[in-house]
Amino acid sequence: MDTLKVRDAQEVEDAVRAAIANEQPIEIVGHGGKRTIGQPMATNAVLELSALNAVAAYEPNELIITVQAGAPMADVLSLIDSKNQHFAFEPMDTATLLGTAPGAGTVAGMIGAGLAGPRRIKAGGARDHLLGAHAVSGFGESFKAGGKVVKNVTGYDLCKLLAGSWGTLAVMTEVTLKVTPRPESERTLVLRGLGDVVANKAMTTALGSPYDVTGAAHLPGSALRTTAGALAEIAQPDQALTLLRLEGITSSASHRAQSLRAALKSFGDAELIEDEASAALWRAVRDVEPFAASGPRALWPVWRIVCPPAAGGAFGEQLARESGGEVMYDWGGGLIWAALPPAADGHAKALRQRVEKIAGHATLIRGSDVVRAAIDVFHPQPAGLAALGDRVKRSFDPTNILNRGRMSRGSAT
Amino acid sequence: MTILMPEPDQSVLARRDEIIAALRRIVPGEGVISSAAEMKPYESDGLMAYRQPPMVVVLPSTTKQVSEVLRYCHQNGIKVVPRGSGTSLSGGALPLADGVLLGLGKFKRIREIDFDNRAVVVEPGVTNLAISQAVDHAGFYYAPDPSSQIACSIGGNIAENSGGVHCLKYGMTTNNVLGCEIVLMTGEILRIGGKAAECAGYDLMGVITGSEGLLGVITEVTVRILRKPETARALMIGFQSVEAAGQCVADVISAGIIPGGMEMMDKPAIHAAEAFVHAGYPLDVEALLIIELDGPQVEVDELIGRVEAIALQCGSTTCQISTSEQQRLLFWSGRKAAFPAVGRISPDYLCMDGTIPRAQLPLVLRRMNEMSEKYGLRVANVFHAGDGNLHPLILYDANKPGEQDAAEAFGADILRLCVEVGGVLTGEHGVGIEKRDLMPEMFSDIDLNQQQRLKCAFDSEGLLNPGKVFPTLHRCAELGRMHVHKGQLPFPDIPRF
Numbered sequence: 001m002d003t004l005k006v007r008d009a010q011e012v013e014d015a016v017r018a019a020i021a022n023e024q025p026i027e028i029v030g031h032g033g034k035r036t037i038g039q040p041m042a043t044n045a046v047l048e049l050s051a052l053n054a055v056a057a058y059e060p061n062e063l064i065i066t067v068q069a070g071a072p073m074a075d076v077l078s079l080i081d082s083k084n085q086h087f088a089f090e091p092m093d094t095a096t097l098l099g100t101a102p103g104a105g106t107v108a109g110m111i112g113a114g115l116a117g118p119r120r121i122k123a124g125g126a127r128d129h130l131l132g133a134h135a136v137s138g139f140g141e142s143f144k145a146g147g148k149v150v151k152n153v154t155g156y157d158l159c160k161l162l163a164g165s166w167g168t169l170a171v172m173t174e175v176t177l178k179v180t181p182r183p184e185s186e187r188t189l190v191l192r193g194l195g196d197v198v199a200n201k202a203m204t205t206a207l208g209s210p211y212d213v214t215g216a217a218h219l220p221g222s223a224l225r226t227t228a229g230a231l232a233e234i235a236q237p238d239q240a241l242t243l244l245r246l247e248g249i250t251s252s253a254s255h256r257a258q259s260l261r262a263a264l265k266s267f268g269d270a271e272l273i274e275d276e277a278s279a280a281l282w283r284a285v286r287d288v289e290p291f292a293a294s295g296p297r298a299l300w301p302v303w304r305i306v307c308p309p310a311a312g313g314a315f316g317e318q319l320a321r322e323s324g325g326e327v328m329y330d331w332g333g334g335l336i337w338a339a340l341p342p343a344a345d346g347h348a349k350a351l352r353q354r355v356e357k358i359a360g361h362a363t364l365i366r367g368s369d370v371v372r373a374a375i376d377v378f379h380p381q382p383a384g385l386a387a388l389g390d391r392v393k394r395s396f397d398p399t400n401i402l403n404r405g406r407m408s409r410g411s412a413t
Numbered sequence: 414m415t416i417l418m419p420e421p422d423q424s425v426l427a428r429r430d431e432i433i434a435a436l437r438r439i440v441p442g443e444g445v446i447s448s449a450a451e452m453k454p455y456e457s458d459g460l461m462a463y464r465q466p467p468m469v470v471v472l473p474s475t476t477k478q479v480s481e482v483l484r485y486c487h488q489n490g491i492k493v494v495p496r497g498s499g500t501s502l503s504g505g506a507l508p509l510a511d512g513v514l515l516g517l518g519k520f521k522r523i524r525e526i527d528f529d530n531r532a533v534v535v536e537p538g539v540t541n542l543a544i545s546q547a548v549d550h551a552g553f554y555y556a557p558d559p560s561s562q563i564a565c566s567i568g569g570n571i572a573e574n575s576g577g578v579h580c581l582k583y584g585m586t587t588n589n590v591l592g593c594e595i596v597l598m599t600g601e602i603l604r605i606g607g608k609a610a611e612c613a614g615y616d617l618m619g620v621i622t623g624s625e626g627l628l629g630v631i632t633e634v635t636v637r638i639l640r641k642p643e644t645a646r647a648l649m650i651g652f653q654s655v656e657a658a659g660q661c662v663a664d665v666i667s668a669g670i671i672p673g674g675m676e677m678m679d680k681p682a683i684h685a686a687e688a689f690v691h692a693g694y695p696l697d698v699e700a701l702l703i704i705e706l707d708g709p710q711v712e713v714d715e716l717i718g719r720v721e722a723i724a725l726q727c728g729s730t731t732c733q734i735s736t737s738e739q740q741r742l743l744f745w746s747g748r749k750a751a752f753p754a755v756g757r758i759s760p761d762y763l764c765m766d767g768t769i770p771r772a773q774l775p776l777v778l779r780r781m782n783e784m785s786e787k788y789g790l791r792v793a794n795v796f797h798a799g800d801g802n803l804h805p806l807i808l809y810d811a812n813k814p815g816e817q818d819a820a821e822a823f824g825a826d827i828l829r830l831c832v833e834v835g836g837v838l839t840g841e842h843g844v845g846i847e848k849r850d851l852m853p854e855m856f857s858d859i860d861l862n863q864q865q866r867l868k869c870a871f872d873s874e875g876l877l878n879p880g881k882v883f884p885t886l887h888r889c890a891e892l893g894r895m896h897v898h899k900g901q902l903p904f905p906d907i908p909r910f
Contacts, residue, residue, distance in 0.1 A: 151800040160619025181669030252712030308608035310529035361613035379613040391870035
């Protein structure tokens with residue numbers, strides 16, 4: 001494996017130009033923590049960005065931070081935390097689920113994967129917080145997209161395309177992200193013992209209330225059976241947990257928690273968990289701890305299913321029952337994590353047939369090399385959209401040099 | 414007209430009768446407008462300094478008709494300009510002499526309201542405000558609220574990614590749109606996203622939003638709706654200097670408070686607005702902040718106190734806090750009417766739209782005053798202080814020789830200044846034709862080429878809304894070539910406008 005560790009944006013440009021000249025596709029990595037997501041790539045040439053790790057500018061009052069692509073997430077999170085700020089989209093740390101080194105991961109890796117946490121329902125995902133970027137396209141050209149202010153509609157919003165493109169469009173070298181003040185306090189209401197469909201209704205009720213819910217998750221008892229950590233501490237055997245989060249200034253969070261508890265009375269008497277204990281629960285949901293790679297389900301493929309929120313409960317319940325697997329729900333039912341028993345195709349065919357009926361899509365996030373090579377890891381697109389996606393890919397990377405084949409088998413992306 | 418548009422294609426104009434007949438076969442009855450008198454209302458959008466009658470106006474009422482019109486135009490090399498309600502302020506819907514103006518005004522249905530998924534499916538001609546009104550009875554609303562929301566269409570909002578005073582807290586259009594049905598220039602109909610929070614594949618919805626009608630024609634859109642906040646209250650705070658007001662904005666944000674709206678007006682804007690609506694604005698201050706806090710009563714009451722204390726520390730000289738909904742709306746009335754109010758004190762004005770880092774506000778205002786003296790034209794300022802989005806209003810009289818040119822030069826200088834201090838050319842009105850030729854101030858040829866390559870992925874012949882956003886037209890084949898050298902165009906014969 002040839003690894004080229006670049007030190008600055010010029011070296012990235014040189015490396016991409018060399019790859020184009022040599023017709024040598026390259027794999028782009030930061031710390032390499034997400035290399036096992038996507039179709040296996042047929043290349044031995046690796047471009048490593050971890051040395052581009054500087055914080056270029058942090059302006060807390062402007063609510064922005066500009067960092068080099070390879071800046072470690074842990075460092076950046078710690079820096080903005082020191083000013084009482086955070087990334088409102090609460091990006092998940094994939095290390096728990098994938099079994100990679102804890103605390104590793106770069107900012108560009110996070111954006112390339114398009115990550116989002118439980119606050120997605122309120123604050124959006126990485127796409128909504130990437131204000132600007134410098135990147136090198138598959139033409140070997142450094143270009144910039146977006147800007148460094150929070151409100152900008154100048155030209156096409158190429159940042160949206162870069163977020164979630166898994167390094168197939170361009171090599172990001174520097175990014176500007178929006179930061180926001182961290183909530184003063186948080187409260188979590190816990191309902192116990194609800195079935196998935198009823199829990200979905202409870203979450204829908206909470207999210208349709210005026211109490212500004214910033215997290216709505218449901219963990220069936222079976223998913224909690226083998227988990228450790230914060231969720232295990234409040235779990236009881238075979239009893240489902242439904243979690244609803246409220247954040248803001250202390251008086252408001254407490255007030256809203258009481259109002260929401262009353263509004264959810266028909267679903268049971270909710271317990272209240274506050275501040276750090278509450279935060280620990282949401283980190284566990286964010287990082288999908290019940291399906292951790294260190295747990296007993298380490299060999300089970302794990303799917304990330306996105307669907308209209310109200311359809312989630314019924315879908316997940318049926319999926320778990322028929323596959324013999326386990327599911328957990330985030331985003332009020334709009335995000336389902338499913339750990340399914342090993343199968344030759346990782347259940348891809350059956351799962352996708354079913355998820356398309358509710359206008360959702362499914363991505364295999366954890367799977368063996370064999371399964372990943374046998375199936376479409378990312379949800380296949382209808383022909384017209386797939387063709388447009390290919391044209392978009394070629395408009396950035398005409399010779400398919402960057403992360404070739406990672407997002408789609410048998411096409412340019 | 415100082416901004417040049419692409420030269421009309423005489424061979425297309427020569428076929429005008431044949432083209433109109435073909436379009437009538439696709440959209441029968443009154444859906445095709447071709448007389449000069451009837452086309453008059455379509456010859457400009459909100460940037461009324463620029464006018465151009467289109468070759469023909471087509472008003473389809475179904476997606477199928479949109480598809481067939483575009484396919485016909487694609488096959489026959491005819492340019493198309495999409496148009497919603499025509500409220501764009503940057504000339505994004507300015508017609509072309511040899512182009513079809515495709516109006517989406519008949520797409521007025523709200524197709525589905527889905528409270529469980531907090532989503533509404535609408536046609537693009539529905540006004541922004543109508544979406545909120547349709548879900549108001551259940552306590553929901555659609556957050557982005559451009560000042561023109563009573564008239565502007567949601568399709569146009571998506572084209573321009575237009576925001577309003579709520580952007581800082583609730584995001585722009587792009588953060589509130591879930592999916593769409595879009596027709597490409599070839600006539601191909603695609604569905605992107607839906608009621609789920611994320612699309613599969615590349616985030617095409619994200620790049621279509623704000624693409625100013627250059628990538629495709631939207632025929633249906635799914636937006637996210639939010640539950641209305643329990644209450645809202647506003648503070649109206651006066652300062653003796655713009656610096657002090659700017660400091661207050663920064664201090665509010667660094668105290669961890671994100672208001673629902675945070676707007677600033679300078680002295681000329683305050684005086685114009687007060688004379689117009691009598692909102693009770695203090696006339697002896699240099700800057701006025703209107704800060705609105707929304708949420709649960711208990712939270713709003715506490716934050717009002719915190720903001721008031723911050724303002725005092727920053728040297729506020731007046732501070733009024735709304736105690737009723739009526740009073741809150743009164744505070745806003747002057748800000749919301751600032752543009753027409755300025756219209757009363759000047760025969761004409763240009764409304765500019767740039768964003769700057771907030772800390773640069775005092776410098777930018779000082780430099781703007783210097784420019785005001787240089788050009789001999791007054792300027793009044795209203796801006797979205799929370800996110801640094803400026804709207805300088807340059808006052809002029811179009812009947813005085815040279816004043817419009819001077820106003821435009823002044824406006825361009827302001828936008829150059831925005832970029833110089835680390836900001837951008839437009840925060841919510843779009844590039845259109847107005848700022849098209851300033852794009853190189855912010856983007857290099859390589860940056861712009863990359864954007865135009867993306868355009869080619871959607872519209873390989875460059876037939877959809879050409880002459881907007883990009884200062885130079887390119888052929889897609891040329892853009893597809895590798896190793897275009899910095900600053901050197903491989904085809905010098907292709908005209909820059």
